[in-house]
Amino acid sequence: MTKPRIGLVLGGGGPVGHAYHCGALRAIEESTGWDPRTADVVVGTSAGAQVAALLRAGMGAADLFARVTGGEMSADGAGIAHHYTRPEPARGGSGRGWRPASSQRLLRALRRPWEAHPGTIVAALAPEGRTALAPMADGMREVFGDAWPADATWFVALRLDTGQRVALGRAGAPHTDVGHAVTASCAVPGMFAPVEIEFSRYVDGGAVSPTNADLLEDEGLDLVLVLAPTSARTGAGVRPDTPVRHLMRAVLDSEVRKLAKAGIPAFVVQPGRAELDAMGVNALDSGRMEPVARAARESTVAVLSSPDEAGQLAALRTVAQSAQ
Numbered sequence: 001m002t003k004p005r006i007g008l009v010l011g012g013g014g015p016v017g018h019a020y021h022c023g024a025l026r027a028i029e030e031s032t033g034w035d036p037r038t039a040d041v042v043v044g045t046s047a048g049a050q051v052a053a054l055l056r057a058g059m060g061a062a063d064l065f066a067r068v069t070g071g072e073m074s075a076d077g078a079g080i081a082h083h084y085t086r087p088e089p090a091r092g093g094s095g096r097g098w099r100p101a102s103s104q105r106l107l108r109a110l111r112r113p114w115e116a117h118p119g120t121i122v123a124a125l126a127p128e129g130r131t132a133l134a135p136m137a138d139g140m141r142e143v144f145g146d147a148w149p150a151d152a153t154w155f156v157a158l159r160l161d162t163g164q165r166v167a168l169g170r171a172g173a174p175h176t177d178v179g180h181a182v183t184a185s186c187a188v189p190g191m192f193a194p195v196e197i198e199f200s201r202y203v204d205g206g207a208v209s210p211t212n213a214d215l216l217e218d219e220g221l222d223l224v225l226v227l228a229p230t231s232a233r234t235g236a237g238v239r240p241d242t243p244v245r246h247l248m249r250a251v252l253d254s255e256v257r258k259l260a261k262a263g264i265p266a267f268v269v270q271p272g273r274a275e276l277d278a279m280g281v282n283a284l285d286s287g288r289m290e291p292v293a294r295a296a297r298e299s300t301v302a303v304l305s306s307p308d309e310a311g312q313l314a315a316l317r318t319v320a321q322s323a324q
Contacts (some may be wrong), residue, residue, distance in 0.1 A: 010048030013229030014283030023296030033320030137179030156205030171204035
C-alpha cells in the first residue's frame with residue numbers, strides 16, 4: 001500500500017500562536033504517533049514559519065513543547081534551540097514621522113482597485129518597521145547554512161511593492177536561504193523591517209492569509225493538517241470571540257473548501273474556549289506562551305479522543321505505523 005502523503009500548514013499568530021503550535025503538535029504526536037517532522041510538505045506563515053523551520057531542522061514535537069514550557073529538551077533539540085532567536089519589536093517612536101511603506105503598491109491599487117487584497121493595502125499603508133530580523137536570520141543560517149530542507153518546505157511572504165503572495169521555497173519562487181525566507185514571512189508590517197530578497201522587499205505572509213492552506217490544492221496530498229491559532233472552533237458553546245477571529249475563520253473555511261474541491265481532505269486544529277482564555281487579546285504577549293502551549297496540548301488531545309475526529313486522522317496513523 002502506498003504511504004499517504006501529508007501536508008502540514010502552520011498559521012501565524014505571534015508568540016502566542018507559536019506556543020499554540022508547540023502544544024497542538026505535541027498532542028497530535030501523542031494521540032496518533034505521527035511525527036510532524038515527516039510531513040511531505042510544510043507551509044509556514046509568520047509564527048508558523050518559525051515552527052516549520054524548527055521542525056525541518058530536526059526539532060521534534062516533544063522538544064518544541066519542552067522549550068516553550070520550560071521542560072527538559074533532548075541534546076539535539078537544545079542544540080537547535082540554541083540558535084533560535086525570537087524577534088523583539090523595538091520600543092518607542094522612530095522620530096521619522098509616518099509615511100507608507102510602499103507608495104508603489106498604493107498607486108497600483110488605485111489603478112486596479114478590484115484586484116487589491118485588503119491586507120496588502122494595509123501592509124503598504126503601514127510605516128516601515130524599525131526592528132531588523134537579522135539576528136533570527138543569522139541563527140537560522142547557523143542551523144541550515146545555505147542548504148534548503150530536503151523535504152518540501154514553503155515560507156509564505158508578501159512582496160510588498162506588488163501585493164503578490166509568494167511561497168518561498170516553492171518552484172518558481174525567488175532563490176534565498178532559510179534565514180531570509182523565515183524572517184520575510186515574519187516581518188509584521190509596521191513593526192519589523194521588510195526583508196530584501198533578489199531586490200524586492202517582503203513582509204509577513206499573514207497579510208494575505210493567516211494560514212495560506214490553499215497553496216496545497218495542486219499537490220495531490222492525501223491529507224492536509226491545518227493548525228490555525230488565529231481562528232477558533234465552533235460548536236459546544238465555543239464561538240470566535242472577536243471580529244478578527246470571525247474573519248480568520250471565514251478565510252480558513254474558504255481555503256478548506258478549495259482543498260476539498262481538489263479532492264484533498266483537511267483536518268483543522270484551532271483554539272477552543274480554554275486556549276482562547278489562555279491566549280488573551282494580545283498575540284505578542286510572550287508571557288502567555290507557557291499556559292497557551294499547555295492548554296493547546298490538553299484541548300487537542302481531548303478533541304482527538306473523539307471517535308469522529310480521530311477517524312479523520314487515519315492517514316497520520318498509517319504513516320506512523322509505516323515508520324516503525
